[in-house]
Amino acid sequence: MAQVETVLAKKLNTFVRLSPDEMACLASLQSRRRSVSALTEIVYEGQTDHRAWILQEGWANCYKLVPNGGRQIISFPLPGDFMGLRSVLLRTSDHSFASLTDAVISEVSRQTLAEIFRQFPRIAIAILWATSRDEAMVVEHLVNIGRRDAIERLAHLFLELGHRLKMVGLATSEGFACPLNQYVLADALGLTAVHVNRVLRQLRERRLITLTKRQVIIQDLPGLRALAGYDSTYLNGGIDGT
Amino acid sequence: MAQVETVLAKKLNTFVRLSPDEMACLASLQSRRRSVSALTEIVYEGQTDHRAWILQEGWANCYKLVPNGGRQIISFPLPGDFMGLRSVLLRTSDHSFASLTDAVISEVSRQTLAEIFRQFPRIAIAILWATSRDEAMVVEHLVNIGRRDAIERLAHLFLELGHRLKMVGLATSEGFACPLNQYVLADALGLTAVHVNRVLRQLRERRLITLTKRQVIIQDLPGLRALAGYDSTYLNGGIDGT
DNA sequence: CGCTGGTTTGAAGGTCGTCAAGAAGGGTGG
DNA sequence: CCACCCTTCTTGACGACCTTCAAACCAGCG
Numbered sequence: 001m002a003q004v005e006t007v008l009a010k011k012l013n014t015f016v017r018l019s020p021d022e023m024a025c026l027a028s029l030q031s032r033r034r035s036v037s038a039l040t041e042i043v044y045e046g047q048t049d050h051r052a053w054i055l056q057e058g059w060a061n062c063y064k065l066v067p068n069g070g071r072q073i074i075s076f077p078l079p080g081d082f083m084g085l086r087s088v089l090l091r092t093s094d095h096s097f098a099s100l101t102d103a104v105i106s107e108v109s110r111q112t113l114a115e116i117f118r119q120f121p122r123i124a125i126a127i128l129w130a131t132s133r134d135e136a137m138v139v140e141h142l143v144n145i146g147r148r149d150a151i152e153r154l155a156h157l158f159l160e161l162g163h164r165l166k167m168v169g170l171a172t173s174e175g176f177a178c179p180l181n182q183y184v185l186a187d188a189l190g191l192t193a194v195h196v197n198r199v200l201r202q203l204r205e206r207r208l209i210t211l212t213k214r215q216v217i218i219q220d221l222p223g224l225r226a227l228a229g230y231d232s233t234y235l236n237g238g239i240d241g242t
Numbered sequence: 243m244a245q246v247e248t249v250l251a252k253k254l255n256t257f258v259r260l261s262p263d264e265m266a267c268l269a270s271l272q273s274r275r276r277s278v279s280a281l282t283e284i285v286y287e288g289q290t291d292h293r294a295w296i297l298q299e300g301w302a303n304c305y306k307l308v309p310n311g312g313r314q315i316i317s318f319p320l321p322g323d324f325m326g327l328r329s330v331l332l333r334t335s336d337h338s339f340a341s342l343t344d345a346v347i348s349e350v351s352r353q354t355l356a357e358i359f360r361q362f363p364r365i366a367i368a369i370l371w372a373t374s375r376d377e378a379m380v381v382e383h384l385v386n387i388g389r390r391d392a393i394e395r396l397a398h399l400f401l402e403l404g405h406r407l408k409m410v411g412l413a414t415s416e417g418f419a420c421p422l423n424q425y426v427l428a429d430a431l432g433l434t435a436v437h438v439n440r441v442l443r444q445l446r447e448r449r450l451i452t453l454t455k456r457q458v459i460i461q462d463l464p465g466l467r468a469l470a471g472y473d474s475t476y477l478n479g480g481i482d483g484t
Numbered sequence: 485c486g487c488t489g490g491t492t493t494g495a496a497g498g499t500c501g502t503c504a505a506g507a508a509g510g511g512t513g514g
Numbered sequence: 515c516c517a518c519c520c521t522t523c524t525t526g527a528c529g530a531c532c533t534t535c536a537a538a539c540c541a542g543c544g
Contacts, residue, residue, distance in 0.1 A: 066385060066389050066390070066471055067473070071389070072389045074381055089370060094378050094476045095381060132328055132331070138377070138384060139316055139337060142380065143306050143316075145384065145387050146314040146387050146432035147310075147312040147432065148310075149532095150531080181490060181491085182491070183490080190387065190388035191533090192532075192533055192534080193491090194492090194493090194533075194535095195531085195532055198493085200491095201492085201493095229309035229310055234336045391499075392500075423521085423523085434500075434501055436501075436502080436503095437499085437501070439523065455509095
């Protein structure tokens with residue numbers, strides 16, 4: 001098997017240095033690829049399947065609908081992230097995953113996962129780290145919505161997305177491609193689309209960050225960090241990394 | 243060892259029916275008890291210890307401080323709940339746990355946990371279920387703050403607390419003892435104490451629920467559920483249970 | 485070229501925060 | 515036993531942030 005560094009491997013490499021064997025294992029884990037178009041449900045609330053997915057290309061979102069008609073976006077899975085790993089072990093999933101763009105995903109069955117965990121314990125550790133990071137992101141998201149105002153929330157979200165995309169080679173310090181529209185941003189941040197629009201304008205006018213044509217352009221990284229009170233330790237578990 | 247049903251066993255019993263052996267194992271797991279007074283830090287942000295705790299008596303809270311001086315409460319561990327289980331496996335903890343009242347806790351080391359998992363796989367499953375439920379609660383908390391207004395948030399929080407306390411025999415359908423003051427409620431719900439006060443009055447005037455003298459009195463359970471859009475499936479993983 | 489999804493902007497109003505101060509309770513010490 | 519704390523609760527006034535409603539605009543696409 002050709003020595004390809006998958007997005008997952010790239011991400012896990014920031015936590016543990018993987019051997020060629022382990023990289024190959026990860027590559028084979030992700031060999032069963034499948035394309036889905038934008039806005040496809042991948043894991044739905046109440047599902048009892050013991051399957052999970054790895055997002056290979058494109059963006060997705062994990063959300064929960066509330067009875068009054070609203071939607072709260074919990075997280076944005078990016079390439080290299082797992083989706084629905086919780087439902088592999090037990091429980092029916094209590095939230096849904098859907099693609100936001102055209103995407104490529106690969107299936108992970110309970111069996112293959114168990115097999116890999118037996119053969120490659122270091123990969124198991126690395127995946128545990130990744131899921132632990134995912135939980136930390138949900139917690140930080142909670143803090144973001146609970147204790148920051150609109151402009152800080154947006155700044156924080158963009159900083160986190162930039163950081164994560166950088167890990168898998170999809171962002172630079174200058175910016176990144178971002179398919180999120182203002183409705184999606186609103187549903188993620190507990191705001192309305194109209195207000196997101198106004199706040200984006202503020203960020204633009206203050207020359208901090210600009211979102212145009214599905215492209216985020218970071219103009220003042222230190223300024224953004226200061227504004228959002230951004231501390232990225234929750235993303236790398238205390239191990240430095242911008 | 244006397245056949246005591248610990249709070250933890252009571253909670254896990256709602257998920258899997260435990261055998262006497264397993265109950266005894268859980269009892270011994272929690273034998274190293276320790277008292278702490280109110281407002282004691284149990285797990286602090288940045289801690290690298292490989293220890294976790296089980297809350298036996300009293301209330302605690304898990305929170306994160308933000309640079310601008312605020313505090314966001316992530317969750318309220320109740321008797322029978324784990325605290326800091328994440329930091330047992332890996333990562334430094336990225337949030338803190340502290341007691342809210344005088345409390346009794348018991349330490350769980352990585353070794354004993356590993357030992358139990360080896361000997362009693364069904365307990366392992368049950369504990370996995372419990373941590374999975376904890377994550378689901380954080381997600382629901384996120385939805386609560388992101389997509390509900392103040393009165394709905396409070397109603398939802400009280401319904402969840404009542405449900406969880408009932409599992410360990412500390413609540414009835416009529417109400418429960420609740421040591422949370424309005425500042426704590428505010429920090430949990432992304433509000434201010436002043437506004438919490440006003441909203442509590444509304445709940446009282448609408449004869450839905452009353453909080454007086456550290457005591458929650460539920461006056462209209464169906465009304466509360468309707469108001470909050472409360473769906474408890476996230477607490478029991480699809481397995482019925484009020 | 486008209487449709488559709490997304491962005492932008494204005495006006496008006498409501499929820500919630502801020503500031504401030506008083507009341508109510510519980511504990512402590514004189 | 516009362517005076518004097520302290521913490522917590524309560525209420526009012528005012529303003530800011532954010533929502534709601536509405537409409538115009540723009541770009542891509544069939």
